[in-house]
Amino acid sequence: MANSQSPPVAVGEEYEVEALRQNDDGDGVAQIRGMTVFIPFLLPGERARVRVERVEKRFARARVLERANDALDRVEPQCPVFARCGGCQVQHMAYAAQLAWKEARIRRMAERLGLDASVVRPIEAARTPYRYRNQVQMPVRWNEATQRAEMGFFAFGSHEMAVTETCLLVSEAMDDVLRRARWFLTSLGPTATFAHHVIVRQSRATGDMAVVFALTADDPSLKRSVGRFHAPQVAQVAVTVQPRAHGPVWGAAVEVCKGATHLEERVGGLRLRLSPRAFFQVQSDMAERMYAHVVRAAEVRETDVVIDAYCGIGAMTLLMANRAARAVGVDEVEDAIQDARANAKLNRVGNAEFAVDRVERWLPRFVQAGNRADVLVFDPPRKGVDRAVIEAAAEANVERLVYVSCNPATLERDLRLLMARGFYVAEMQPFDMFPQTSHVECVVALRRG
Numbered sequence: 382m383a384n385s386q387s388p389p390v391a392v393g394e395e396y397e398v399e400a401l402r403q404n405d406d407g408d409g410v411a412q413i414r415g416m417t418v419f420i421p422f423l424l425p426g427e428r429a430r431v432r433v434e435r436v437e438k439r440f441a442r443a444r445v446l447e448r449a450n451d452a453l454d455r456v457e458p459q460c461p462v463f464a465r466c467g468g469c470q471v472q473h474m475a476y477a478a479q480l481a482w483k484e485a486r487i488r489r490m491a492e493r494l495g496l497d498a499s500v501v502r503p504i505e506a507a508r509t510p511y512r513y514r515n516q517v518q519m520p521v522r523w524n525e526a527t528q529r530a531e532m533g534f535f536a537f538g539s540h541e542m543a544v545t546e547t548c549l550l551v552s553e554a555m556d557d558v559l560r561r562a563r564w565f566l567t568s569l570g571p572t573a574t575f576a577h578h579v580i581v582r583q584s585r586a587t588g589d590m591a592v593v594f595a596l597t598a599d600d601p602s603l604k605r606s607v608g609r610f611h612a613p614q615v616a617q618v619a620v621t622v623q624p625r626a627h628g629p630v631w632g633a634a635v636e637v638c639k640g641a642t643h644l645e646e647r648v649g650g651l652r653l654r655l656s657p658r659a660f661f662q663v664q665s666d667m668a669e670r671m672y673a674h675v676v677r678a679a680e681v682r683e684t685d686v687v688i689d690a691y692c693g694i695g696a697m698t699l700l701m702a703n704r705a706a707r708a709v710g711v712d713e714v715e716d717a718i719q720d721a722r723a724n725a726k727l728n729r730v731g732n733a734e735f736a737v738d739r740v741e742r743w744l745p746r747f748v749q750a751g752n753r754a755d756v757l758v759f760d761p762p763r764k765g766v767d768r769a770v771i772e773a774a775a776e777a778n779v780e781r782l783v784y785v786s787c788n789p790a791t792l793e794r795d796l797r798l799l800m801a802r803g804f805y806v807a808e809m810q811p812f813d814m815f816p817q818t819s820h821v822e823c824v825v826a827l828r829r830g
């Protein structure tokens with residue numbers, strides 16, 4: 382018999398459960414003998430026979446063996462590798478239910494922060510919940526037995542590959558290029574073992590695509606071979622050398638082997654040059670709507686000095702510069718800032734400047750040097766902003782701050798800190814930048830007061 386210290390459930394045990402709610406990863410949550418159990422792909426109200434697969438101190442994970450009923454929100458997932466690929470978590474939910482679930486998460490965050498429910502606006506839905514992504518990174522491996530290159534996606538938190546030729550989140554033209562890249566690597570023979578990822582990005586404006594082969598070896602003849610890849614609408618072929626096949630995908634540099642040096646995208650009336658290594662929002666249409674919202678939320682006036690921290694290729698910097706006295710964009714990626722400077726010229730924006738730096742270094746210096754700023758825009762990566770950035774924002778004496786976040790957990794942490802330093806939340810606008818996944822984007826307008 383289990384003693385009082387041992388967990389109430391054990392790996393391999395089977396139970397009949399009902400999911401009571403959904404956690405932020407999209408998993409169903411049930412209670413078994415007083416323990417919280419997370420069950421992927423089980424929706425609230427659904428009952429199932431499950432097997433416990435992992436037991437931690439405070440929770441366990443279980444897998445559905447047989448589902449007894451279907452929730453009203455359940456739909457048939459469209460992708461053949463859904464549940465095996467780690468990319469999508471909620472294809473089994475109707476799109477309207479995905480939206481409601483994401484909006485509710487932002488509402489719960491507002492509640493925990495002690496905010497009035499009226500600050501949260503209804504979530505902005507994607508125009509197309511499938512085939513919306515403008516970029517994809519597909520792992521590749523060489524199959525010794527079949528002597529073919531295989532592509533697919535890694536399962537969540539593992540390097541086990543779900544082999545597939547298609548991703549329903551990208552355009553059909555991108556799917557076609559991925560297929561051709563796999564045939565091409567197969568045609569190279571075992572030398573293709575050096576390829577570990579194929580990255581494809583497509584411009585919404587021109588339809589042109591850039592294809593980057595990520596290789597483990599810096600081999601000139603392999604690079605020459607890769608340069609022979611061609612497919613309809615592919616305007617650029619490049620390589621990046623990243624010796625570790627499991628870890629970061631990109632190497633230190635990207636070498637264009639063939640074609641254009643950049644793609645061109647158009648957003649919010651701007652022409653934007655886009656290098657392979659520079660970040661760009663994955664859904665161009667939603668990016669356009671979100672940028673327009675950020676400019677409105679920042680209430681940019683013509684005497685304002687605006688700081689766009691984590692600016693990427695400078696799209697928001699330029700949109701705000703058009704209404705301000707001066708705009709400064711900062712990003713740590715040199716290629717992105719080169720694009721941003723070129724984009725300022727391309728769009729004849731004369732009052733935008735850019736710096737290659739880490740925001741946590743640049744912003745405190747900017748503020749301590751006594752420079753004026755009226756508006757701050759933060760659009761950090763998933764880990765949120767550094768403590769030094771919060772302190773600098775508090776000292777900067779800005780009236781308006783707009784925080785663009787792709788991770789509600791770090792957003793909540795950072796909002797709590799900003800609120801403790803004299804900012805209040807005026808509005809929260811969620812955007813469904815990543816349909817079929819558990820991710821949600823949110824733009825928060827803060828004011829000093």
Ligand SMILES: C[S@@+](CC[C@H](N)C(=O)[O-])C[C@H]1O[C@@H](n2cnc3c(N)ncnc32)[C@H](O)[C@@H]1O
Binds near residue numbers: 693694697714760
């Ligand atoms: C979510 S993206 C936003 C980019 C841009 N605002 C846009 O909409 O395209 C985050 C950006 O932050 C940059 N970045 C990440 N950490 C940084 C840091 N510590 N300092 C400066 N830039 C950073 C990345 O290079 C990336 O361009």
